[in-house]
Amino acid sequence: MEKLEGLSKAELSTYLTSIKPGLLVDVAERYFESVPEISQSALGIFLTSVDPADPLYPKALIYQASLFSDVQPIQGLSLLHQALSISDSFNKIAFPIVKRIIVSHKSEECISLLEKIIRISSGFWQAKYLHVFAETQSNTEQIEIFNNIWEIIYEQNLSLKDIQDIISTENEFIPIAYPTSETKAKPDKVFDEKFVETWWACDGRENRCYVFLALLINDLRSTLQKSVTADLMGFIITLGLTNELGIKLAQAGIQFNIEPLENCFEIKISGHPSKILDATESIMEYLYNSSPTEETIEIAMNMLKSQYQSMTADPANQTRQLRLAFLQHHQYLYPNKLQYLKDFLQTELNLANVKILMFVSGNVDNIHVVGTSEFIEGLLSASEGKKLKYLTPRTVTLLPEQIVVLQQNSENDDYDESVIEVYFQFGQASVEERVMTSLLEAILTTSIYDPLINFGCKTVQISSRMTRGISGVLVKVTSIDVHPNIIQQKIFECVEGVIVSISSLFSGKKSELIEIKSQGFKSFSDKSSFYWDEILQGNFEFEREKKEIDYLVNLDYEVFTEWVQKSKLVSKALVIKVLSKNLGIIKDHITEEFIQDTENFRNHFPCYSWLRIMH
Numbered sequence: 001m002e003k004l005e006g007l008s009k010a011e012l013s014t015y016l017t018s019i020k021p022g023l024l025v026d027v028a029e030r031y032f033e034s035v036p037e038i039s040q041s042a043l044g045i046f047l048t049s050v051d052p053a054d055p056l057y058p059k060a061l062i063y064q065a066s067l068f069s070d071v072q073p074i075q076g077l078s079l080l081h082q083a084l085s086i087s088d089s090f091n092k093i094a095f096p097i098v099k100r101i102i103v104s105h106k107s108e109e110c111i112s113l114l115e116k117i118i119r120i121s122s123g124f125w126q127a128k129y130l131h132v133f134a135e136t137q138s139n140t141e142q143i144e145i146f147n148n149i150w151e152i153i154y155e156q157n158l159s160l161k162d163i164q165d166i167i168s169t170e171n172e173f174i175p176i177a178y179p180t181s182e183t184k185a186k187p188d189k190v191f192d193e194k195f196v197e198t199w200w201a202c203d204g205r206e207n208r209c210y211v212f213l214a215l216l217i218n219d220l221r222s223t224l225q226k227s228v229t230a231d232l233m234g235f236i237i238t239l240g241l242t243n244e245l246g247i248k249l250a251q252a253g254i255q256f257n258i259e260p261l262e263n264c265f266e267i268k269i270s271g272h273p274s275k276i277l278d279a280t281e282s283i284m285e286y287l288y289n290s291s292p293t294e295e296t297i298e299i300a301m302n303m304l305k306s307q308y309q310s311m312t313a314d315p316a317n318q319t320r321q322l323r324l325a326f327l328q329h330h331q332y333l334y335p336n337k338l339q340y341l342k343d344f345l346q347t348e349l350n351l352a353n354v355k356i357l358m359f360v361s362g363n364v365d366n367i368h369v370v371g372t373s374e375f376i377e378g379l380l381s382a383s384e385g386k387k388l389k390y391l392t393p394r395t396v397t398l399l400p401e402q403i404v405v406l407q408q409n410s411e412n413d414d415y416d417e418s419v420i421e422v423y424f425q426f427g428q429a430s431v432e433e434r435v436m437t438s439l440l441e442a443i444l445t446t447s448i449y450d451p452l453i454n455f456g457c458k459t460v461q462i463s464s465r466m467t468r469g470i471s472g473v474l475v476k477v478t479s480i481d482v483h484p485n486i487i488q489q490k491i492f493e494c495v496e497g498v499i500v501s502i503s504s505l506f507s508g509k510k511s512e513l514i515e516i517k518s519q520g521f522k523s524f525s526d527k528s529s530f531y532w533d534e535i536l537q538g539n540f541e542f543e544r545e546k547k548e549i550d551y552l553v554n555l556d557y558e559v560f561t562e563w564v565q566k567s568k569l570v571s572k573a574l575v576i577k578v579l580s581k582n583l584g585i586i587k588d589h590i591t592e593e594f595i596q597d598t599e600n601f602r603n604h605f606p607c608y609s610w611l612r613i614m615h
Contacts (some may be wrong), residue, residue, distance in 0.1 A: 209362025
């Protein structure tokens with residue numbers, strides 16, 4: 001190829017139009033840095049003389065975009081979007097140009113075009129473009145974007161080199177090279193001292209690790225005041241951690257969630273195995289060495305008020321809380337919490353007065369797990385914590401052989417739907433109860449869904465429940481035109497019909513359930529969560545699925561029908577109804593009367609207590 005620097009414009013044009021189109025892109029590349037005018041001329045001729053289907057067309061668009069990037073950034077990004085829409089093979093040369101434009105020009109038009117490029121990208125390159133996008137956003141939005149980046153990283157199982165290329169940021173939580181640990185499939189207890197009990201399971205094949213912690217606190221929700229305080233502290237801790245460590249953790253792919261349960265604060269942390277324990281130590285250190293600001297407390301209170309208000313807005317949520325208010329002791333209705341929160345005065349929760357239960361699952365060795373356990377033990381020792389030997393019993397009301405019916409008006413007049421829940425309660429948790437309940441759920445779902453929809457119901461949901469160690473099946477129905485009283489009758493008719501016709505469904509549903517359970521866990525996350533639930537509840541049935549499959553395989557029709565008859569479905573149920581304004585007002589002050597009814601019922605019904613003993 002001859003030198004073109006000394007040619008006049010006319011001579012250059014003559015030469016460029018005389019050569020093969022494919023060589024024009026070579027000319028553009030050759031003079032791209034030294035004589036951009038020549039490059040621009042070559043690209044202009046090429047783009048007007050070839051079909052967009054030409055394999056070099058996207059590459060030419062990208063070079064042309066680079067020439068426009070400084071003086072016409074929007075046009076440059078438009079060309080890049082056009083090129084990458086045709087082919088994603090040129091991201092390596094397109095990405096630096098996109099990044100350069102966005103760093104220099106953060107206009108709404110440029111960011112909008114970047115978002116379009118992100119939508120047509122995938123995998124590694126989508127994560128790279130998302131990182132560029134994150135740099136244009138606020139801290140809160142950056143955290144969400146980095147979480148999306150890491151979901152791509154884990155989904156694509158990208159190498160450490162790719163991860164470091166994508167993140168290109170330095171902080172103490174960024175992943176580093178890490179050896180594969182020996183697999184230990186089922187959890188083992190590896191640490192048990194005064195304040196901390198730790199379980200560990202290792203899977204060297206996984207690039208994502210999970211840490212679960214429960215800060216076990218006696219009587220966490222034994223009063224309305226304590227219950228609201230627990231909810232508020234959950235928001236305060238989350239906000240404080242997000243402000244202190246949120247960006248660093250998000251950049252490194254460390255995600256955390258804090259939720260106050262009934263007798264513990266549950267902290268779930270996930271991230272790369274090489275830094276997950278460092279992040280856990282930093283989170284726990286923050287928890288024990290920091291104090292919330294007045295601003296954080298105020299923001300947390302507003303967030304909690306919004307949550308309480310939203311929980312009373314939907315009648316479907318309302319029926320759920322009414323059911324739990326009846327079945328579960330120390331459970332308070334959201335309207336009462338909201339009223340209390342209006343006059344709330346800050347009440348301290350002594351997080352030192354805890355026993356910590358921890359489970360680590362993933363590609364980490366037990367030596368590092370024990371080290372983190374010792375670190376947390378030291379934090380609690382310094383805080384003068386007190387060991388808890390017992391937790392408050394978790395109780396659930398056992399239904400008598402009668403139909404208990406409780407109803408309320410909708411808290412929100414904007415909804416036309418009425419909702420009814422019928423909860424059929426069975427026995428205490430066991431392999432038999434879980435299998436029988438799951439099988440009955442499958443049979444009921446097939447048998448009663450269509451009849452209820454055809455009856456005029458808007459939605460129908462059938463699900464098995466495990467409430468504090470007691471099994472059951474829940475039928476939840478919404479309707480606009482059909483009164484819940486009539487729906488209740490129809491539900492019981494359908495359930496009675498199922499009992500008669502079990503024989504035609506038993507074999508098929510049994511086979512389906514065996515197949516589903518034989519598939520195992522859908523993800524490592526599901527497996528880790530299952531192990532954690534077993535540890536937290538004190539069951540330690542880590543091979544439960546296998547036991548249930550074995551039980552199902554040997555289950556015959558006669559044994560199942562005998563169990564159904566013993567459970568007395570249609571003579572033992574809790575019915576909760578929330579009526580829309582279209583159906584009239586039941587009574588004034590219904591919330592207070594409902595609570596009184598609930599207490600009266602519970603005072604006369606037996607309770608099953610579940611007690612977690614900490615050694």
